[in-house]
Structure formats: structure tokens, C-alpha cells
Amino acid sequence: MSINEINAKSILRKSKKIDSWFVAQYGMNLYRGCTHNCVYCDGRAEGYYVEGEFGKDVTVKMNAMEILKRELDPRRKRKPFKKSFFMVGGGVCDSYQPIEKKYRLTRHSLEIIHEYGFPVHMLTKSTLIKRDIDILKKTNEKNKAIVSFSFSSVDEKISSIFEPGVPTPEERLDTLAFFKRNGISCGMFLMPVIPFITDTYEKIQETIKRAAEVGIDFIVFSGMTLKTGRQKDYFYNILKKYDSNLIDKYNKIYKGDKWGAANRTYYELINKRFSQIAKRYGMPRRMPVSLFKNILNENDFVIVILEQIDYFLKMEGKSSPYGYAAYSISKLKKPLSEIKEHLTDIKGVGSVTERIILEILETGSSSYYRKLAF
Ligand code: SF4
Secondary structure, three states, X not given: OOEEEEOOOOOEEEEEXXXXXXXXXXXXXXXXXXXXXXXXXXXXXXXXXXOOOOOOOEEEEOOHHHHHHHHHOHHHOOOOOOOOEEEEEOOOOOOOOOOHHHXXXXXXXXXXXXXXXOOEEEEEOOHHHHHHHHHXXXXXXXXXXXXXXXXXXXXXXXXXXXXXXXXXXXXXXXXHHHHHHOOOEEEEEEEEEOOOOOOOHHHHHHHHHHHHHHOOOEEEEEEOOOOOOHHHHHHHHHHHHHHOOHHHHHHHHOOOOOOOOOOHHHHHHHHHHHHHHHHHOOOOOOOOHHHOOOOOOHHHHHHHHHHHHHHHHHHOOOOOXXXXXXXXXXXXXXXXXXXXXXHHHOOOOOHHHHHHHHHXXXXXXXXXXXXXXX
């Protein structure tokens, strides 16, 4: 393993539109590279330009705290920060990979974010996050904190092969239970499920059942992407040793799509499977509205609900105009409540979407959303 200490130019990443999966507008990578070394990790793909050997080498942004403080300082901002969760984790590193024990960048960034009064959404696979219960509790009381863990299943043996550097699924579930006991809302990112290995009916059911037993608040689901090049080569090497008969099946669903996506039929199949089981267990399939209701401004609130509606419809293999409407709303300069009479002038907003938006603005929810969600 080699550690490369660098000075970064910037830390915060602002999305053009609120990310409705994490309900976050801002994210950050404090490290580059990840010694958790999950076999399916797309951080390995060439497009992310992670230096060194992925899984072994890590770059540490030594001046991250100084830059973060500067970026969060309201006196230096022409436009104030939008209220949303700050996403800590995901991308090309796990913020709680072992090196965090020494550098404590995640810990210090949480302290700074708390000082500036923003909510946080943590995503990790590491139990090291328990170390930061004090600051996460304080943030939760003042601004809100959510702790999410990612899983590909709760099968210990499969995890030891495909996620060799992370705590076992049972340890991750125990950590989620710990945060729940401490009053913090928790999510599971069941992503990616590994084709023909953890995407079966039995494996998904087993995972949702355990999540429900722990009292997890929501599960976000997604299939795996496999980009041609380093990511696919590395994955296939391990897959061959695991079960070489699967290679043919993989070749049939991964046909070299630019983003590494599998074919549509496959995703539709597993999405329907997941939705069916999640509904049976009464498990929300996106972050429930109650967890972000008082955090977002009204336009972002509407965007997230419309995108969730879009997601639920697509999970059932249906088409939907709501994603495009949400995108158009993200371009507006004015609050929706100021242009209530002219909503259908927004691209992609017809009379049905108009009714949904008005209902959300008036009641803070949508009956159509509730019908699809549960
Ligand atoms: S923990 Fe996340 S970032 Fe790290 S190797 Fe696994 S999938 Fe990649």
C-alpha cells in the first residue's frame, strides 16, 4: 500500500440539481482510492482517474479542512448554500476506510459541517463510523444526520469474496442498529446487487428481511454497472474463480455500454423483484419524505418527490414524464409558489403534474406519490 499526500484545490462538489437518491446538493471526497477494494467498485474505472493501484494506494487531501472551512464560509459566498444534506462518502472512496483512523479527515469535516449548521448524510461500509457517534448525535439534534450503509447482500461468504476489505454484513447491520438506538435515521444502499449471485429472489428477500429487523428506515436499490476496461477486467478475474459458468451469462447482459450498464431487460427484472419484496415488508424504497421535509427549499422538495415518483414508475417498467419536469424545475430562478398560476409554462409540466405540484406545495405531500410508494 502506498499513501500519497497532496494538497487539493477544492473539496466541495456541488451538483447542478439536487441528487434525489441522497437528497444532497453537495458532496466531497476526502481521499481518492479505497483499500476496501470491493471487486465491483467502479472507482477502478479509467474515467475516474484515481491515481495508483486501486484497492492498494490512497491519496490523502492533506489541506482538506482548511479548504472546506474556506468553502463553507458564508462571507466568501456570493450565493448562500442551499439547504440539503451534505453527502459524506460514496464516489471513489469510503470516508471511513482504515486510513481515516490516522488522518481523521472525515471526523474533522463533520465538526466543520456541524459548526456551519448543515445536515449530513453518511454512506459507508465501515464500522469505524461508530467512533463519530458524538458529533453525529449533535448534528442530528441540531440539523439532522442520516447514516447509511451499502451492501450487496447480507451473505457473509459472498461478501468476503466480493468485498474483501470491509466489515461483515452482520457487523454493518449491528452498526446500523447502534445508530438507530441513538436516535439516528438509517438507510441501506443495496447497491450494487451482483448479477446471478446476490440479485436472486432469495438473496434480496434475506437482505430486506434483516434490514427490516434492524429497523432501517429505507432501502435504495440498484443493479451493477461494469465499465469496459480495468473495472470489468478486475471483476471478471474474480468471477472466473468464483464460478466460471457465469461469464457467459454476464456477457449476455453487459454488452459494452459506455456507462457500463447492463441491458434494460435485466434491470427491469431485478427492479421489479426488489420492489415486490420491499413492498411486502413495508420497506420504503427511497428516503421517506419525513426525513427531508423540513430541510429543503420548496423547489428542491418538489423535485425530489417528482423524481421519486419517476423512479417508482420506472421500477414498474412504466414510462414517466416526471423526471423531465423535475429537471425543468431545477432550472427555475423563482420559487414555485410565486408562479403557481403558470406552472404549465414549465417544460414537461402538464395538467396532471401541475396538480401534483400544487398538492405538494399546499399539503407537503402527494396522494399519487403515497399510492406508488407503498
Ligand atoms: S467501499 Fe465503496 S469506494 Fe470503497 S472499494 Fe468498496 S465500493 Fe469502492
